[in-house]
Amino acid sequence: MDLFAKSEWIWVSAGECADQYAEFCDILTYAGKCAVEMRLSCDSDYVLYINGSYVSSNQYGDYEHYKIYDVLDITPYLHMGENSIGILVYHCGVDTSRYLPAKAGLIYEVLSDGEILAYSSTQTRSRVSPTYATGNRVFVSSQLGYTFFYDATKATAEGFELSVCVEKHCEFFSRPIKKAKLLERRPMKAVTRCDDMHYLIDLGGETVGLPSLEFLSETEQALTVAWGEHIEDGGVRRVIGGRHFYFEYRATAGKNAFTEYMLRIGCRYLEVFSEAPIVLGYVGVRPQVYETEVRPVHFAKELDRKIYDICVNTLQCCMMEHYVDCPWREQALYAFDSRNQMLCGYFAFRDGNAAYARANLKLIGQDHRAGGLLSICYPCGTKLAIPSFSLYYLIAIKEYLEHTGDTGLAAELLAKMRGILDAFFANSKDGLVQRFEGGELWNFYDWSAFSEGTLGASESAEADAVINCLFVMALDAFESICGAVGAEFPYFGAAEQLRARIKEAFWCDDSGIFTMRRGREEYTALANALAILAGVVSGADAERVCEALASGRLVDCSLSMKVFAYDALLNTDMAHYRDFVIAEIRKNYGRMLEVGSDTVWETVNGASDFGGAASLCHGWSAIPIYIYHKLGMAK
Numbered sequence: 001m002d003l004f005a006k007s008e009w010i011w012v013s014a015g016e017c018a019d020q021y022a023e024f025c026d027i028l029t030y031a032g033k034c035a036v037e038m039r040l041s042c043d044s045d046y047v048l049y050i051n052g053s054y055v056s057s058n059q060y061g062d063y064e065h066y067k068i069y070d071v072l073d074i075t076p077y078l079h080m081g082e083n084s085i086g087i088l089v090y091h092c093g094v095d096t097s098r099y100l101p102a103k104a105g106l107i108y109e110v111l112s113d114g115e116i117l118a119y120s121s122t123q124t125r126s127r128v129s130p131t132y133a134t135g136n137r138v139f140v141s142s143q144l145g146y147t148f149f150y151d152a153t154k155a156t157a158e159g160f161e162l163s164v165c166v167e168k169h170c171e172f173f174s175r176p177i178k179k180a181k182l183l184e185r186r187p188m189k190a191v192t193r194c195d196d197m198h199y200l201i202d203l204g205g206e207t208v209g210l211p212s213l214e215f216l217s218e219t220e221q222a223l224t225v226a227w228g229e230h231i232e233d234g235g236v237r238r239v240i241g242g243r244h245f246y247f248e249y250r251a252t253a254g255k256n257a258f259t260e261y262m263l264r265i266g267c268r269y270l271e272v273f274s275e276a277p278i279v280l281g282y283v284g285v286r287p288q289v290y291e292t293e294v295r296p297v298h299f300a301k302e303l304d305r306k307i308y309d310i311c312v313n314t315l316q317c318c319m320m321e322h323y324v325d326c327p328w329r330e331q332a333l334y335a336f337d338s339r340n341q342m343l344c345g346y347f348a349f350r351d352g353n354a355a356y357a358r359a360n361l362k363l364i365g366q367d368h369r370a371g372g373l374l375s376i377c378y379p380c381g382t383k384l385a386i387p388s389f390s391l392y393y394l395i396a397i398k399e400y401l402e403h404t405g406d407t408g409l410a411a412e413l414l415a416k417m418r419g420i421l422d423a424f425f426a427n428s429k430d431g432l433v434q435r436f437e438g439g440e441l442w443n444f445y446d447w448s449a450f451s452e453g454t455l456g457a458s459e460s461a462e463a464d465a466v467i468n469c470l471f472v473m474a475l476d477a478f479e480s481i482c483g484a485v486g487a488e489f490p491y492f493g494a495a496e497q498l499r500a501r502i503k504e505a506f507w508c509d510d511s512g513i514f515t516m517r518r519g520r521e522e523y524t525a526l527a528n529a530l531a532i533l534a535g536v537v538s539g540a541d542a543e544r545v546c547e548a549l550a551s552g553r554l555v556d557c558s559l560s561m562k563v564f565a566y567d568a569l570l571n572t573d574m575a576h577y578r579d580f581v582i583a584e585i586r587k588n589y590g591r592m593l594e595v596g597s598d599t600v601w602e603t604v605n606g607a608s609d610f611g612g613a614a615s616l617c618h619g620w621s622a623i624p625i626y627i628y629h630k631l632g633m634a635k
Contacts, residue, residue, distance in 0.1 A: 018093030021132035050077035067170035097143035196277035266327025318619035372423030469530035512544030
């Protein structure tokens with residue numbers, strides 16, 4: 001039977017707007033003979049209830065040309081005769097780092113043994129949600145999207161009308177990975193009762209999932225619930241710049257029990273403010289995890305095992321429908337961040353997390369930004385791009401192919417990769433790639449001096465060592481990919497020519513290192529590490545660069561980019577630099593363990609960076625997993 005053979009895309013008769021919550025209801029009759037499945041897709045997110053019981057939630061991140069539908073077994077929730085279907089659908093409607101705006105809509109069908117029992121149509125009854133505030137439009141962050149306000153006092157069964165048909169043209173694909181598993185509430189490890197109207201809750205560790213509440217209130221009143229990863233001045237920082245790490249809930253008199261099934265949060269601490277006294281039963285999180293099987297490993301030293309474990313925990317916390325950079329602040333899929341996460345996952349998990357990595361690479365490949373470069377995140381609609389991150393995408397595909405042997409995905413994405421490389425050739429002058437001009441192109445390489453670029457402002461078109469070394473690495477990766485899939489490599493000789501031009505332009509013979517830009521004293525560890533990995537130098541020259549990398553006289557890499565510094569050192573002389581690399585990892589990550597962190601940080605400075613907005617759970621920093629395996633320490 002054809003997918004959605006009778007179904008229509010529908011929405012509420014009131015029409016769509018940004019930050020909108022809509023409710024849909026239907027009836028199905030069950031004869032009790034065969035299994036029943038529901039196929040469902042929406043824009044932007046959903047929660048499905050059968051007979052009032054929660055079944056599933058969370059739309060996969062997608063595009064109209066790559067629209068994902070879920071297949072859900074609803075048999076366990078049915079009884080003989082009539083059964084009610086309830087679907088809450090959220091429409092974001094504005095561009096964020098994890099959502100590309102599209103027309104609001106819901107489509108579904110319920111099937112049993114080839115028979116359609118229910119389907120979306122203009123006969124489906126719907127309404128704008130009376131309990132969720134539509135148009136509240138308070139950003140958690142511009143990357144993550146809106147928070148919510150829920151008013152339990154407005155719950156009613158009234159107000160449903162016939163739905164309207166909406167015009168959406170989508171190409172459907174089934175969800176490429178399994179759904180995340182929803183666990184029971186994580187216990188509150190400690191509760192500080194500041195007073196009857198103010199509580200601080202410690203969950204005991206980083207927790208990613210759905211906020212959940214249970215309490216008694218003698219009166220109707222408003223509560224504000226904030227979340228965060230650390231405590232400052234005795235509480236959670238619920239407002240940081242334009243970010244709002246809180247949601248609002250209006251309570252009924254009596255017992256209140258509520259779980260928010262769409263907005264996921266990452267936190268260790270929650271803070272509750274009420275207008276009148278409450279009796280707190282629970283405030284916390286129901287963890288929602290993508291199930292993985294961690295590969296068992298052993299270490300000679302307990303410190304290394306602990307570092308490894310918090311890195312693995314970080315990887316797991318940063319897996320939702322796709323990889324996320326951090327579960328607290330952004331929940332966004334970046335090409336570079338996910339490259340590090342995939343690389344570590346190949347070693348951390350029994351199956352290399354291959355299916356998950358494949359789905360992420362395919363999702364990134366659906367991006368259709370004009371000009372060849374990838375957008376900054378996926379899916380998103382912003383025109384902003386980080387050119388260097390497009391090059392990491394090719395490196396990630398090469399590594400995926402090497403670790404899995406799956407040539408099918410690489411073959412499917414050949415045209416996308418060629419488009420990226422052609423964009424860099426088009427931005428070259430005198431044989432060198434130039435920094436990209438325009439306020440929508442952020443020449444970011446690292447959170448360190450000379451490497452941060454200028455967000456939101458156009459930079460001059462000038463060559464630098466980092467982008468050119470990365471381009472060589474991407475060309476080499478693409479040549480390897482073409483060889484593996486039996487495709488012709490169209491850029492023969494280009495990498496060798498570029499290596500020569502990089503050496504000529506950026507090598508400082510007196511000091512034996514590379515500068516970022518010609519004629520400037522901009523000596524960074526990242527540029528010099530990439531020069532080794534790109535094959536610009538080897539032998540004695542590479543040894544001189546490594547001496548500089550280990551000396552501390554270069555501008556250091558941040559945690560995420562250390563993977564290149566360590567690879568450069570170990571590839572050049574593993575025996576000589578092994579102890580140096582291990583000692584630095586133990587120093588940097590030991591700091592996190594000393595303060596009780598069970599995840600690894602965005603930067604070595606912890607929460608204080610970026611005006612207090614740095615995350616304490618960041619997937620790109622999990623690189624000790626990879627390095628420990630490379631050194632043979634994880635056995």
